[in-house]
Amino acid sequence: MIPSIDLRRQYQAIKAEIDQAVARVLESGWFILGPEVSAFEEEFARFCGAGFGVGVGSGTEALHLALVACGVKPGDEVITVPNTAVATVAAIEAAGAVPVLVDIHPQSYTIDISKIETKITPRTAAILPVHLFGQAADMDTILALARDHGMKVIEDTCQAHGASYKGRRVGSLGDAGCFSFYPTKNLGAYGDGGMVVTNDAKIAERVRRLRNYGWQERDFSVVKGFNSRLDELQAAILRVKLKELEGWNQGRRQRAQRYDELLQGTGIITPCEMAYGQHVYHLYVVRTRHRKELKEFLKSHGVMTSIHYPIPVHLQPAYADLGLGPGSLPVAEEHASQILSLPIFPELPWEGVAKVASLIGEFYQHSP
Ligand SMILES: *Cc1c(COP(=O)(O)O)cnc(C)c1O
Secondary structure, three states: OEOOOOHHHHHHHHHHHHHHHHHHHHHHOOOEOOHHHHHHHHHHHHHHOOOEEEEEOOHHHHHHHHHHHOOOOOOOEEEEOOOOOHHHHHHHHHOOOEEEEOOEOOOOOOEOHHHOHHHOOOOEEEEOOEOHHHOOOOHHHHHHHHHHHOOEEEEEOOOOOOOEEOOEEOOOOOOEEEEEOOOOOOOOOOOOOEEEEEOOHHHHHHHHHHOEOOEEEOOEEOOOOOEOOOEHHHHHHHHHHHHHHHHHHHHHHHHHHHHHHHHOOOOOEOOOOOOOEEOOOOOEEEEOOOHHHHHHHHHHOOEOOEOOOOOOHHHOHHHHHHOOOOOOOHHHHHHHHHEEEEOOOOOOOHHHHHHHHHHHHHHHHHOO
């Protein structure tokens, strides 16, 4: 049996340190906005090559608060993609803004930079590229367009902890980078969590207020805020895990490379690592015209797979009001019908990689 992800195996490997960190917080009696969160904010911002980090309640909240802190107002337009967690678009709407969806590049699966400019209007306040599956979007053009049109760039880095673009880590490239620490992410907590990283002290300060009732100091609200905080337990756990992140990402990259080699010539379309950066393979996503059959075949042999994401945001019932029907974003829609996420995690045994690949080879030999 090969699961798509195995979080228990990871915990077993670092159990002593995690248990110690948890005990330290429980014994301290300090659970919200304390020394663990401050230390983790500093450590994670440094990891990203950013000046500031502000811990928040989730990746969705990181996006929402970053948009507000960047000055995105109700009625503004924010450009993003349809092939993402619905959370990306939910965060834009939580800020009162209107999501404007752009189709994706057929190889990188990230925003198609050639299709952004025609969607810019006088109301476009920001571009929100998603570094999908662990790979950076092509940031140079995005940053140049933002500069030329006076727009902000908010990176959705929820799937790309440690990925790089032209030698720089994602999250530090735009005005703000928004991370999720949902348990399955490359850096995952044991609950919900998120962070905004930025090189702009003012944006950091605004997010800091917004996450805690708009307080400038205790019981003194200077803006209308929210309650969206990373807690001390999660921060202490994440500090332990952050030390492993580079090694884990390396483990993911090595397994992806092995899949690439073993799947060559089978007929399946493997992921493309763009020359401009380093992929961290949050997911290893292949494409096939026989997805349903392949998924079932793998399952019948004990290999679990998943689909990220089966329905693009614009075709979700909740987002029918975007007015984008089938056929409006053809590349994203075609991919949604073909993509399949194979098992990938740093502890995935090599025999597991080999087994998945050989099953795929077998499947293709017998499929039309
Ligand atoms: C996970 C994820 C989010 C949301 O993060 P949560 O912590 O679950 O709120 C947003 N965008 C992308 C691309 C994600 O993968």
